[in-house]
Amino acid sequence: MTQVEYEYADFTAYASTYEQRPDYAPRAIEAALRVTGVRPGDPACDVGSGSAHLAIPLLEHGLRVDAVEPTAAMREIGQRRTAGYPTVSWSEGVGERTGRPDHAYELVTFGSSFDRTDQPAALRETARLLRPGGHFLCCWNHRDFDDPLQAAIQDLIASKVPxxxxxxxxxxxxxxxxxxxxxxxxxxxxxxxxxxxxxAAWCAAWSSHMTLGDQAGEQFEEVLDGISALVRERAGDRIRVPYTTRMWVAKLREDAGDAR
Ligand SMILES: C[S@@+](CC[C@H](N)C(=O)[O-])C[C@H]1O[C@@H](n2cnc3c(N)ncnc32)[C@H](O)[C@@H]1O
Known part of the structure; x- marks a missing residue:
C-alpha cells in the first residue's frame, strides 16, 4: 500500500535530466546551516528530495538524512547518487504527509519542492516532524535574468508561451x-x-523544467530547440550561467505546540 494520499507534482517525465541541474551555492548552504545550529550527526528530513541536489550537501555536512520523495523515477536517481553515504535513507511521501515520525528532526528541508506542496499543510507537517527549536528550510536556484543571454532566453519563452x-x-x-x-x-x-x-548539457537540462513544460504543452520541443539555437549562436560550446541560490530558514516557534 502506498502512503502517498496527497496529489503530487509527478516529475517522471523530467527525471532523467534533472540531475544535470546546477548545484545550490555552497556558501548559501553553509550560511543556512550556521543559522540552524545543526551539528554533524544531527537528523534532517529532506522533502521532495528528488535527485538529491540538496540531500548530498546535507550529507557532506555530516547530517543524517531521511530523504522523502513521491516520484519513483526521481527517488531512484537520488538513491543512486547517495548510495555511497551510510547515513541516508529514502522513503515515499509528500510534503503534506511524509510518513516520518513526530519530533524526530533538527531540520526539515525543501529543495525546490516547497512550491510543489499545499504550503500551509506542508508547514504543519514540518512542525510535527521537528524537535523543539528545530528549523524549516526552503530554497530555489534562480537564473539571473540580468545576464544578456538569459534575458534573451526569457524573451524567447515569452514569445512562444504568452x-x-x-x-x-x-x-x-x-x-x-x-x-x-x-x-x-x-x-x-x-x-x-x-x-x-x-x-549541450545545459540545454538538455531544460527538458527537466516542469514549470515551463506544463505551460508550453505541445510547444515545449519548439521552445527547447529555440533555446538550444540561441545558446549555440551566443555562447558556443561553453556557457556561463549566473544562478542565485535563495534560501529561507525559519525556527519552530516555542508556542507552536498548540497549532501543530
Ligand atoms: C524540482 S524537484 C527538486 C528536487 C531536489 N530536492 C533538488 O533540490 O533538486 C521537485 C521535487 O519535488 C517532488 N514533489 C512533487 N510534489 C511534491 C509534494 N507534494 N511534496 C513533496 N515533494 C513533491 C517532485 O517529485 C520532485 O522530485
Missing amino acids: GFRYGLRRDDPTRVIVDSGLFTEPVHIASTVVHELDS
Whole structure:
C-alpha cells in the first residue's frame, strides 16, 4: 500500500535530466546551516528530495538524512547518487504527509519542492516532524535574468508561451511561513555563483523544467530547440550561467505546540 494520499507534482517525465541541474551555492548552504545550529550527526528530513541536489550537501555536512520523495523515477536517481553515504535513507511521501515520525528532526528541508506542496499543510507537517527549536528550510536556484543571454532566453519563452509564469518557485515564501503561526520570521540568504557549463548539457537540462513544460504543452520541443539555437549562436560550446541560490530558514516557534 502506498502512503502517498496527497496529489503530487509527478516529475517522471523530467527525471532523467534533472540531475544535470546546477548545484545550490555552497556558501548559501553553509550560511543556512550556521543559522540552524545543526551539528554533524544531527537528523534532517529532506522533502521532495528528488535527485538529491540538496540531500548530498546535507550529507557532506555530516547530517543524517531521511530523504522523502513521491516520484519513483526521481527517488531512484537520488538513491543512486547517495548510495555511497551510510547515513541516508529514502522513503515515499509528500510534503503534506511524509510518513516520518513526530519530533524526530533538527531540520526539515525543501529543495525546490516547497512550491510543489499545499504550503500551509506542508508547514504543519514540518512542525510535527521537528524537535523543539528545530528549523524549516526552503530554497530555489534562480537564473539571473540580468545576464544578456538569459534575458534573451526569457524573451524567447515569452514569445512562444504568452503569459508564462514561474509561479511560486520565484515567490518570497516569508508571508506563508509567518502566517502559519508555527515559525519565526525566516532569515533570507542569497548567494550567486556563475556556473561554467557544457552548453549541450545545459540545454538538455531544460527538458527537466516542469514549470515551463506544463505551460508550453505541445510547444515545449519548439521552445527547447529555440533555446538550444540561441545558446549555440551566443555562447558556443561553453556557457556561463549566473544562478542565485535563495534560501529561507525559519525556527519552530516555542508556542507552536498548540497549532501543530
Ligand atoms: C524540482 S524537484 C527538486 C528536487 C531536489 N530536492 C533538488 O533540490 O533538486 C521537485 C521535487 O519535488 C517532488 N514533489 C512533487 N510534489 C511534491 C509534494 N507534494 N511534496 C513533496 N515533494 C513533491 C517532485 O517529485 C520532485 O522530485
